[in-house]
Amino acid sequence: MLNISFFNRLVIWLVVAFGLLVAMPNAFYSRVETHNDAVAAMDTGGATPELEADAAMWPGYLPSSLVNLGLDLRGGAHLLGRVRVEEVYADRMKAMWPEVRDALRDARGTIGTIRRVEGPEEQLRIRIQNPDQMAAAMEEVRGLARQVVSLSYPGATDIEVSAEGDVLVVQLSEAERELSDQRTVQQSLEIIRRRVDEVGTREPTIQRQGSDRIIIQVPGIGSAQELKDLIGTTAKLTFNPVVQRVSSPDADATGRTVTLPSADPSEEGVFYVLEETPVVTGEELVDAQPDFDQNGQPAVNFRFNASGARKFGDYTAENVGSPFAIVLDGEVISAPVIRQHIPGGTGIISGSFTVQESSDLAVLLRAGALPAGMDFLQERTIGPELGADSIRAGAIACMVAFAAVLIFMVLSYGLFGLFANIALLINVGLIFGLLSTIGATLTLPGIAGIVLTIGMAVDANVLVFERIREELKTSKGPSRAIALGYEKALSAIIDANITTFITAAILFVLGSGPVRGFSVTLALGIITSVFTAIYVTRLLIVTWFERARPKKIEV
């Protein structure tokens, strides 16, 4: 046990040196942070003398990853949102209606006339004149179904067609719902990320949780409300034909129409009756930029993709002289009259914008619309002062705890206690090194985890030292006692730490937020404390023993 090979010693010291090296930037937190920000800014926006100076505050050859501070330490906003995935089903059914109508219309000879009847939004319900021909009608609609690629539902199609008396019911199949949910959440995640990035705050966390939830954490933002405003705007843009301009929201028109208010403040009380099916939607938009219209008013310039451009071009060619509504989030921004055919798929949205509004709108349009609305289930705002107070209190507590434990150990075990203390210092360094390397987030409970680790890290050493004391009583000679002490304590150390590690792992898997932060530091603390207790302290003791060659030791 006392013979540690040169190779092993080298590995132990290399691990320690490497761990401390990656932990080091945390000791110069604000300097390294300034450096990192400057480097990131230069990557995207090019260098300026100030940025160069900021970047020079920390040498580039040194490691620069920092422990990510959680919101409770840094301040910021946290949101847990649920994506209303079922909204997409309704949209899909709405979009499917013309297709179904055309398919059934072709078979009018056998099934008779058809009429859409009211039903739940995620279903299309169609009454058929000749119910005895239901099978033929269902066959017709089934012809519109598409295969979906899904491992759990092999050979599934995207819609389900069934009959209830003389009513034909079309809805999305289970497989398609699942895939649709998947896509909706993925798309929402992407759009939220782009919107948050546009604002340019540091290290936002945007994660999916469970089947339909998204966690958004943005450090440094003033309040959860701000964050909600930023991502909550759906920016759903459509271009719909105008049926009528009216002065009351109740003015009903015939057919499939919607009545929407005007967004223009000079047109208060004005409503537009629009055809429900849009000509083109914002999804076919490829670019949007703030611009000015021919009158020098702020406006937004946009461009469609090929299919959008074709539809827009065809429609404008056929409807010169008719008004055309530009609808954003359920309000008519403007309803200009088409003066001429607009080929090429570019256009301009003018309304009564300010310059700021037009550039905000361009950002929203570029990022795209959220495919579905969101409900916010949980939100949290932590002010930066509170975070700073918490860090200060946590740091003071850590230092006091640390000092007290160090003194206590030296008083109890003398020189061996000193060795344990060196290992303890290395241990805390290694925890920070690991936290920085894996990019874990340090939270307030995480600090508590570190403090608890400090207390528990000595346990492995204590086990060994107490064992050595016992072996010394049976007077086997110092070297034998040390060797036996390590040997016999090992099983207890391993068992005790594995059980604690199990709880940390369970905390990590089942926990969320602060609980998880705590479990990470606790688990890392167990790993590093076992390493330092078994390897580092032993190496220190062995190295000392080889040089001093004491005849008698006191532990």
Add this chain to the structure above:
Amino acid sequence: MRLRLVPETTNINFFAARKVTFGASMVLMVLSVVAWAVMGLNFGIDFRGGTTIRTESTQAVDVAQYRDAIAPLELGDVAISEVFDPTFDADQHVAMLRIQAQEGEESAGNEMVASVEAALKGVDESIRFTSVESVGPKVSGELVQSAVLAVLAALGAIMVYIWLRFEWQFSLGAVVALFHDVLLTIGLFALLQIKFDLATIAALLTIVGYSINDTVVIFDRVRENLIKYKKMGLQDVMNLSVNETLSRTVMTSGTTLIALIALLVLGGDVIRGFVFAITWGVIVGTYSSVYVAKNIVLMLGTKRDWTKPSDGPGGTQFSTTDA
């Protein structure tokens, strides 16, 4: 000169009063359940939904004035309390407001928070909201579920591990001890009406981890001594083992408590409940590994001679292998 908290050799009979200690533990467990049932836990918003607002002001907090200012908003159940902490500056006055989940809302209405802020500004110009936290009722239900699941899963996993490494009697003893610690902690939280939230669950699991650590170290020594002193009675072996490891138990609990007390006093009020639970758990956990876990093993007895497979209740081959 070394600091010795425990004499070099001790020969305390830990099982002299085992009926009393074990009985006391049982009574405390029952009392905890009673306290829990009668007084209930003071659930934080994590578990029942609602909003908490932390305010900070340079002027002294007047809870009655705050209450009067908020009353016209008709927010239902509003709890306002002033927070005192030694780490605060002289002109730092902190209060916590807890507002129940509002009807028909998944999460806090921001108008609600804004209206509360406006109302309180009327009382105190310098007031600031340093943190606002809202949890919708739907999430809180799930949080309760996952928290209970986490504690049960941790207990189960530990039980399996100890069973594999030792024997089933030890495994049962350890889990009963853990159960004891968890229950006593919940009882204390009910009794003192300390806020019980997600962080408390984390603390409970930490207690489980710490207590098992302590139990396993002593079990390990028992296992070793059972092999060493084949003829000694189980109770004597256990007594010897506890005495032999006593110095270590006191040292480790001591250093952990030193660290925790530093955090309790200086760590700020935000994590005080959490640290308090862990501190209590360390004390209870240390006690339970001696007075609960071992008593159970003692009652159940254990297999002594591994050369005769039919001797006593079974264990596993794996249980004697050393790590």
